[in-house]
Amino acid sequence: MSSKSKVHESHFDYKMDPKFRVSVPVEWRPETEETPIRLQLSKEHDLPVIKVYGEAEFDLKFEQVEQSNLTPAKKQQIVGHLRMMSKKASVSSQGKLTVPKDWSERVGLKADGPVILAGRGPFYMLCTQETFERITEIELGMDDGDLGVL
Template sequence: MSSSARIHESHFDYKMDPKYRVSVPVEWRPVSEETPIRLQLSKEHDLPVIKVFSEEEFDLKFQQVEKSDLTPAKKQQIVGHLRMMSKKATVSSQGKLTIPKDWSERIGLKADGPVILAGRGPFYMLSTQETFERITDIELGMDDGDLGVL
């Protein structure tokens, strides 16, 4: 793990502002306003979320695909999907991350509405309160016995 890699822990209840911006906890912010991050429209347990990666962590996804035993066609498909479902972003000097309005609405977030930022180790995710609770229930074994030991 490089010296710039961060571990994102815990979760935070915030409110999206009218311009689809959300505050990012100080310990999760990039080193500077110029440091790009990567947003990825994704799913956790088949529930819609937006994942937020450092550029370094996002690049690791491509290295993992390249090192895999998948066929070249499947690798190209996965890489294409990752590129298609991601956008570069930055966190402002005030600690605000702007989320594209269409992406926010796609996962159920609303302007002036609640948003959960949840640490997932090398990345964090944004979700609605309902999605966060559902993911938590699944991972605590309420829906899946495999994780019941948590």
């Protein structure tokens, strides 16, 4: 990661506004309103979420695919999927991230409804309270001491 990469940690309970905008914590905001970010429709533990990456962190995903031992066809499939399931976005000068309505609804978020912003290191995710609770249960219940440091 570059020296300007942010580490997203903790989680925040917010509310989606009627226009499907959500406030982003100050420490998670890009340097300027013109600094693009990437939204990715994704899953955590098979639960629907929207992941939010800085441009550099998102580009790193493509570098990792390119450097992998996968066949060229599999690499192209993964890159195509990443492109198909992502959108450029920005955070306004007021600190609001506009999330596409169809993507919000696809992961269970509603206008004027609650939304959790959860830090995951190089990215953060948007999800419902129920999804956040389920992810937490899954991760705290991992076997083999996966999270024994908690």
